[in-house]
Amino acid sequence: MSVKISTTNSKLGLIPSVNLTPIVTCRKNCPCAKDCYARKGNFRFQNVKDSLAHNLQEYVENPTQYFADIKHAINNGMVSYSYFRWHAAGDFVDEAYFAGVVKVALDLPNTSFLAFTKKFELVNEYLQNGGVIPKNLHIVFSAWGDEFHIENPYNFPVAYVRFHDSENKSIPETAVECSGDCTNCLQCWNIRNGESVVFNKH
Template identity: 45%
Template sequence: MVHDHVHISYGVSKLGADIPSVNLPVGCTCRKDAPCFKKCYARRGRFSFMRNRAYLETNLELWHCDPQFFEQEVTIAAFRSRFFRWHSSGDIPDADYLAMMVRIARNLHNTRFLCFTKKYELVNAYITAHGALPDNLTVVLSAWGSFQPENPYDLPVAHIRFRHEAAPIPENARLCPSYCGDCVITGMSCWDLKQGEAVVFHEH
């Protein structure tokens, strides 16, 4: 089958040029009742530009029509990097995709992967069925104010500090310094979050 390549993003300003990411469209990959949709930065920033939106759609199409090819292309991109980010835009589309993320992490021991998600049930069901995620795949459950994850496995949680609303934020949450390119070398980044830990972001 001849088709487009998976688009890997190297220029996400928050991540820096050394942290590639693969991105998907928002909305169709997000949980149906996602409370953050109206304020989602991925619908306003660089991912909202027409060409970038087309890349996101192509990535999702490739996942649907040729998942092996998708996995192979992401593996090649991640192989060259110490740190890799799943989804600056979009979320885990389905359980097979999460299984692919786990396979890639298991195959690439020298790369550390990070994924924020509101697909809590999908991640919890995977762990229930297959056991713990690999150590080099950090999955962080994203809360949104009072919209808090079901978290039976005590996965790390990301919180938002809203400008005009109070939100429950644990005292141990690390405040995001905003630029991952510098943060990853501190050993205190989101890639290093462990069970029971948390990070907090200021509302965009």
């Protein structure tokens, strides 16, 4: 069976995404695990959970085929998507996975890719080791509250979450507000180093 691509995420609208099981693919001791949005709403349905687990299994069993399936879904001669989102649920699994994400962007230069991540070290180490992130792959580091430290020596753009029951001192005044409608917004696909976006916590 091939990788399951989601085209039904209400926030993403027409933009397809690939999703993985949260928590197990996320950083250890993720500060957001207890409140993970990828375990709420539609993500609670068993068929959705099964599809995320299926994708993770596809990657673990055959990473080459996993990325080939994703490339085929994005551009196959019949359809060609201009935008793609990695992981509305889950995160980069490991270093090899991140290298695969980079390769997909290089192979599909007419598609603009977006990934939020809390696996900062994985991305930082890739750059420290001489890796180059293609211009059509947009990485945004994800914040979580004032206490969670973001290791960001390369000045990646940052996504903040506004809590309603505590202070949000770390959110810059210049952070752009999320409209909740990616298809008609695309801010995060165009965000630059040093810039930031803020989401209201679900």
